[in-house]
Amino acid sequence: MNTAAAEPVSHSLKGARRWVVKVGSSLVTDGGKGLDATAIATWSEQIAALIEGGAEVVMVSSGAIAEGVKRLGWRKRPTGIPELQAAAAVGQMGLVHMYESQLKERGLASAQILLTHADMADRERYLNARATLLTLLRMRVVPVVNENDTVVTDEIKVGDNDTLGALVANLIEADAYVILTDQPGLYTADPRKNPDAQFVHEAQAGRPELEAMAGGAGSSVGTGGMLTKILAARRAAGSGTSTVIAWGREPDVLPRLARGEAIGTHLYAATAKHAARKQWMANHLQLRGRITVDDGAVRQLVSGGKSLLPIGVTQVVGEFQRGDVIAVCAPGGQEIARGLVNYASAECRLIARKPSSQIAALLGHAQEPELIHRDNLTVVGGG
Known part of the structure; x- marks a missing residue:
């Protein structure tokens, strides 16, 4: 495991062709104040650069509920499922329109994909979702994925978009899963409480000590903390996908990662993508x-x-x-x-x-x- 004082990072996303990029609520909504058009424009520009370089990109974006809460004039995020569903229905309109307009300005078409855990668990729906996503990618369309919060229940709720992004990475056999958040990455301890905490540059996804390092949720806007990101990276690694957790405001973070630059925390998969899928089916x-x-x-x-x-x-x-x-x-x-x-x-x-x-x-x-x-x-x- 590489920390700040260790050897340089040996793994990178250079050469990755198929990407899943997840952006958290606090980034998309400027800390819950409403959709941040400038931020979404910045990521759209970076996605366009990746696609121009031959990559395929799926965007998993939080923010629908937070935007709905703002549009409905509520002071805080509700906890009841019906209220969350209502907020998602209202906020999804603005979120999708924002991505559509920003991507269109850069010559890219976009598509909205709403998924639930049941879509992943049912093999027929899994195949349907996979076929749709892969077809869109071949057409150079950017799928914007979110959990289908308008119909979700406790039994089928994925629970957070970190997990949803990992499931999408499994679904399409992504090479890279990038989680853009309001933190620079993983530390060995909470740096806000422990001045001796070291930054983790690189580690193998799924290592048990990573979960011990991860703290709770750091924002009241979204539902995921660092622990959900660590667990999502472990899930993504099951299909051979490596994960990077990085600060979403880092300039040109996606193109720089594509060039092989070491940014954030890189949690690499121990098993190659092709071998992981073959092993799953063989067993x-x-x-x-x-x-x-x-x-x-x-x-x-x-x-x-x-x-x-x-x-x-x-x-x-x-x-x-x-x-x-x-x-x-x-x-x-x-x-x-x-x-x-x-x-x-x-x-x-x-x-x-x-x-x-x-x-x-x-x-x-x-x-x-x-x-x-x-x-x-x-x-x-x-x-």
Whole structure:
């Protein structure tokens, strides 16, 4: 672990292509005084620079409830769910319009994405959200993500946008997760109380001592403190995403991070992104069914790293839904791969041995041309 007196930082975000950037309420709303147009313009400018350099960026922005509280004339943030939902509904209008106008000035289109924990837990909704986000990124559109506070309940509430950002990083397999906050990063102790506290430049995400260092919430505007950021970094690392916690007012913080500069606290993932996702699918215990493929499909999957198309499927066994993890077997029955399926078992039986161009005619809709996309498929066993 690198502190102020240790060796220089050895990890960086240089070369990161897919970014999730989370901005906290205290920054977006200027400490709760209402949306800060200048700050949002600054981050929009930096996002434009990243995209111009070939990056893909998802913005996770707090601020809807804080802006709603201001617009409704309330003196403080409420605690009741119905009041929070009302504030979010009012504030979301201004927040989205602000990002849309600022990004548009820089030649970028934007999109609003509202998510709940249920969207991540349900495999079909997970796939739908993932497909939407990845499509927007391919179109050079900036998704602006927030928790769907207008309909959320205690049971499905993500709870803070630090966690939501980590879930989005998992969802799209981001290379980098940047949490912009009103603190410069993590210290070994609360520097406001302990003058001997040292700044942590770098550490492996998920180390237990990091949680001990993190204090409580430092602002009355948002819901997250440093602890939620440390826990979010651990969650992001599960899919191989490294996290940086940095001061949101740092000049050109995003382009400088992209150039490899050491800013804030870098919590790096111990497992590479590709390996982390493959390991998750390979170890998945709840296989819902299996399909058998022909020899040509086996070669394409094992040697070519291709997606599985319906034309290569010869048999469908079991009952499963879109988004379930299923096994892919060779003609002899040996499992060669597993992955997240794009169609339910009944639909798979209808389109098996058929070219992808016929999916829409056979089913009346076409979710994807692939039965299992290569990004959602891992070779296992002897493959």
